[in-house]
Amino acid sequence: MKKFYLTTPIYYVNGAPHIGHAYTSIAADVLARWRRLDGCAVFFLTGTDEHGQKVEKAAAEAGLDTQSFTDRVTDDFRAMAMAMGISNDDFIRTTEARHKRACVALWERLVANDMIYLGHYEGWYAVRDEAFYGEDELVRKPDGTRLAPTGAPVEWVREPSYFFRLSAWQEKLLAFYEQNPDFIAPVARRNEVLSFVRGGLADLSVSRTSFTWGIPVPNDPAHVMYVWLDALTNYITAAGFPDESDPRWRFWPADLHIVGKEIVRFHAVYWPAMLMAAGIAPPRRIYSHGWWTVEGEKMSKSLGNVIDPRALIAEFGLDPLRYFLLREVPFGNDGDFSRRALITRLNGELANDLGNLAQRTLSLIARNCDGRRPAIGERMPADTALLAAAAALPGGLDERITRLAFHEALEEVWKIIRAANAYIDHQAPWALRKTDPARMAVVLRTLADALRVIATVLQPFMPESMARMLDQLAVPASARDLAALAVELPAGVALPAPSGVFPRFVEPAG
RNA sequence: GGCGGCGUAGCUCAGCGGUAGAGCAGGGGAAUCAUAAUCCCUUGGUCGGUGGUUCAAAUCCGCCCGCCGCUACCA
Numbered sequence: 001m002k003k004f005y006l007t008t009p010i011y012y013v014n015g016a017p018h019i020g021h022a023y024t025s026i027a028a029d030v031l032a033r034w035r036r037l038d039g040c041a042v043f044f045l046t047g048t049d050e051h052g053q054k055v056e057k058a059a060a061e062a063g064l065d066t067q068s069f070t071d072r073v074t075d076d077f078r079a080m081a082m083a084m085g086i087s088n089d090d091f092i093r094t095t096e097a098r099h100k101r102a103c104v105a106l107w108e109r110l111v112a113n114d115m116i117y118l119g120h121y122e123g124w125y126a127v128r129d130e131a132f133y134g135e136d137e138l139v140r141k142p143d144g145t146r147l148a149p150t151g152a153p154v155e156w157v158r159e160p161s162y163f164f165r166l167s168a169w170q171e172k173l174l175a176f177y178e179q180n181p182d183f184i185a186p187v188a189r190r191n192e193v194l195s196f197v198r199g200g201l202a203d204l205s206v207s208r209t210s211f212t213w214g215i216p217v218p219n220d221p222a223h224v225m226y227v228w229l230d231a232l233t234n235y236i237t238a239a240g241f242p243d244e245s246d247p248r249w250r251f252w253p254a255d256l257h258i259v260g261k262e263i264v265r266f267h268a269v270y271w272p273a274m275l276m277a278a279g280i281a282p283p284r285r286i287y288s289h290g291w292w293t294v295e296g297e298k299m300s301k302s303l304g305n306v307i308d309p310r311a312l313i314a315e316f317g318l319d320p321l322r323y324f325l326l327r328e329v330p331f332g333n334d335g336d337f338s339r340r341a342l343i344t345r346l347n348g349e350l351a352n353d354l355g356n357l358a359q360r361t362l363s364l365i366a367r368n369c370d371g372r373r374p375a376i377g378e379r380m381p382a383d384t385a386l387l388a389a390a391a392a393l394p395g396g397l398d399e400r401i402t403r404l405a406f407h408e409a410l411e412e413v414w415k416i417i418r419a420a421n422a423y424i425d426h427q428a429p430w431a432l433r434k435t436d437p438a439r440m441a442v443v444l445r446t447l448a449d450a451l452r453v454i455a456t457v458l459q460p461f462m463p464e465s466m467a468r469m470l471d472q473l474a475v476p477a478s479a480r481d482l483a484a485l486a487v488e489l490p491a492g493v494a495l496p497a498p499s500g501v502f503p504r505f506v507e508p509a510g
Numbered sequence: 511g512g513c514g515g516c517g518u519a520g521c522u523c524a525g526c527g528g529u530a531g532a533g534c535a536g537g538g539g540a541a542u543c544a545u546a547a548u549c550c551c552u553u554g555g556u557c558g559g560u561g562g563u564u565c566a567a568a569u570c571c572g573c574c575c576g577c578c579g580c581u582a583c584c585a
Contacts, residue, residue: 359545425541
């Protein structure tokens with residue numbers, strides 16, 4: 001059986017989950033569910049990143065000890081995954097013992113390979129912000145003094161730090177990208193990474209002494225591991241590292257890390273270099289998705305327009321939200337979230353195109369076929385044309401979903417849905433009822449079969465709604481994967497009374 | 511400053527050498543099984559500008575304009 005290991009980033013727990021987190025997780029979830037539907041052994045990982053100074057600070061502000069604070073926030077992320085229907089197989093926290101063990105093991109391997117050395121970290125530090133800033137981020141005052149972007153004064157500080165010999169990996173990384181042209185996608189992001197690496201790599205500071213909320217460096221507890229080593233390592237922790245006899249280890253290397261564009265560099269440059277330096281295979285692919293704006297504006301706490309996905313679910317339902325997020329925008333692009341656009345998709349595509357197609361088909365069967373699935377009968381060219389188009393969906397979708405082209409995949413399905421609506425109008429089974437009942441039965445069976453394919457392939461996108469549609473089509477739970485589509489369903493089986501799957505959204509009067 | 515991306519119908523975008531496409535929105539018609547849903551027809555673009563290559567350019571090349579991303583440097 002083929003294996004597939006995919007991950008979301010681990011989410012940083014200094015704030016509450018929002019639509020951006022939901023987007024990443026939903027996209028990964030669709031892919032995970034698709035692979036399972038196709039018979040793959042899937043390991044789907046998500047989790048939370050819980051160390052670092054910002055978390056320490058956020059906990060203090062919340063008046064909690066750090067561990068209690070992270071416990072609370074990670075529960076919130078877990079609850080969000082649940083609310084979003086995320087089908088992760090594991091949920092990792094960087095504060096877990098298994099993760100500390102993995103980080104220490106990785107560190108020791110890097111030390112053994114002479115890839116880590118003790119040096120000094122230098123930079124502009126703002127005491128008020130407890131953060132380092134790059135030269136380019138600073139604002140120069142006319143009198144020559146420098147200020148952080150936040151307005152805080154900065155000073156040049158020097159603290160001991162362990163370094164990873166990233167500079168030794170420039171050529172090897174370039175060769176790796178060359179040999180694996182699909183390693184970074186979309187292409188625009190790949191170009192940026194290539195350009196960054198070609199520009200030269202400096203050694204990477206991988207420890208800090210300025211805070212303690214982290215994993216202590218082996219044999220030098222004054223240091224804790226800095227974010228790169230700590231956070232990225234989660235992907236091998238969950239696969240059992242360093243225990244290579246762990247059953248999970250067969251999932252490594254990860255087939256795909258889905259990331260936001262702000263962390264591409266860490267995943268596409270630092271991570272493979274660290275792994276190769278430790279003698280571990282790098283992941284197969286990194287895919288970077290875009291950002292959402294809200295009603296045309298950047299999402300930010302200060303604007304107060306940060307969207308809580310759970311509020312959207314309450315109003316529109318989970319599946320319409322999942323559908324919208326993946327349908328509205330090509331996965332690698334930025335997009336805009338607007339209420340109007342969501343309602344347009346929900347009503348036009350889910351309620352009118354698909355929901356109504358299922359409803360009219362099923363109610364015709366209920367009323368005119370004794371509520372039983374009709375026999376296949378003698379098919380006409382129009383019937384076989386529709387069914388052939390439907391039968392091509394799994395292959396077409398697989399190719400598109402593999403490219404993370406979710407919007408294209410959905411468009412492919414909607415082509416068939418539109419064709420089915422045209423078909424039912426042209427065949428007019430409600431007229432055949434009087435003139436040619438046998439033909440009517442064939443038409444309705446054809447539609448039921450087309451709907452079965454449509455509902456089957458849409459399950460990863462809208463699990464709950466499509467389960468209900470398959471229920472109404474009386475497709476047994478054991479016959480809902482892609483392989484089952486090759487087997488015709490028996491005629492004469494009673495169908496449950498139809499009920500709408502996607503009600504139209506009507507704006508509350510006010 | 512360097513590298514890269516984008517600019518096509520009112521909107522969102524596809525097309526990337528052979529005389530412009532989709533969805534939505536707009537207009538007209540049909541039907542009435544269905545969630546007043548659907549189907550059919552249709553209006554609409556000098557493909558950012560400008561030079562060039564070619565028998566032929568939205569599609570290739572140069573320059574210009576406008577957005578955006580990554581990255582660098584100077585005072």
